[in-house]
Amino acid sequence: AQSVTQLDSQVPVFEEAPVELRCNYSSSVSVYLFWYVQYPNQGLQLLLKYLSGSTLVESINGFEAEFNKSQTSFHLRKPSVHISDTAEYFCAALLGGTSYGKLTFGQGTILTVHP
Amino acid sequence: GAGVSQSPRYKVAKRGQDVALRCDPISGHVSLFWYQQALGQGPEFLTYFQNEAQLDKSGLPSDRFFAERxxxxxxxxxxxxxxxxxxxxxxxxxxxxxxPYEQYFGPGTRLTVT
Structure with a gap:
């Protein structure tokens, strides 16, 4: 079955340190990839997306992710995190050329930024 | 503009009761999705509507689940x-x-069955 795997359930880091949240997907056909962020008691918000073109995509708040087709990965990175980045992050994919947008999500990674 | 809204935000039901959860999508949005998110898990697809047509209900876990638009x-x-x-x-x-149009999510309804 097609799937999305987030390798770390929790990632604690100190403020201003770099962070990488890992995501791998399984699909042998075209794929769109997304990272969503969920703050406590709020809905999911789109952080960034890869549809086509440049394999490196960036968000407005300093996160970036790189689509790596050979490794079937879409890891999320930030060179220097802030306390306000504390949240749960979900990797998601439109797998196998789904024509209408059914998302497959990973299990989520809780990022906790400590002062 | 207004985002996706859901009501109620919290629902406690006794086992055996029927519940109804409402979703108000963004005005003009053609596609509507329902997902279920268990504690500590990522959301899982339940069903999809294009306008009033339910095109995919493959994620509904049992015939006790029903969605309409x-x-x-x-x-x-x-x-x-x-x-x-x-x-x-x-x-x-x-x-x-x-x-590849972005999916906008509502805040969710937390259902607790006792």
Whole structure:
């Protein structure tokens, strides 16, 4: 079955340190990839997306992710995190050329930024 | 503009009761999705509507789950004879069209079955 795997359930880091949240997907056909962020008691918000073109995509708040087709990965990175980045992050994919947008999500990674 | 809204935000039901969860998508959005998010898990697809047509209900876990969107806007997810395993957050999302248009998520309804 097609799937999305987030390798770390929790990632604690100190403020201003770099962070990488890992995501791998399984699909042998075209794929769109997304990272969503969920703050406590709020809905999911789109952080960034890869549809086509440049394999490196960036968000407005300093996160970036790189689509790596050979490794079937879409890891999320930030060179220097802030306390306000504390949240749960979900990797998601439109797998196998789904024509209408059914998302497959990973299990989520809780990022906790400590002062 | 207004985002996706869901009501109620929290629902406690006794086992065996029926519940109805409402989703108000963004005005003009053609596509509407329901997802179920169990504690500590990522959301899982339940069903999809394009306007009023339910094009995919493959994720509904049992025939106790039923969804409708009769006029192509507001949608209701109904769960009959609730069971404890139905306890989860139910998320609704809408998008302007199909992919790659962004799905906008509501805050969810947290259902607790006691």
């Amino acid at each position: 009769p006029e192509g806007s507001v949608s209701t997810l109904k769960i009959q004879r609730t069971q404890q395993e139905d306890s989860a957050v139910y998320l609704c999302a809408s998008s302007l069209r199909g992919p």
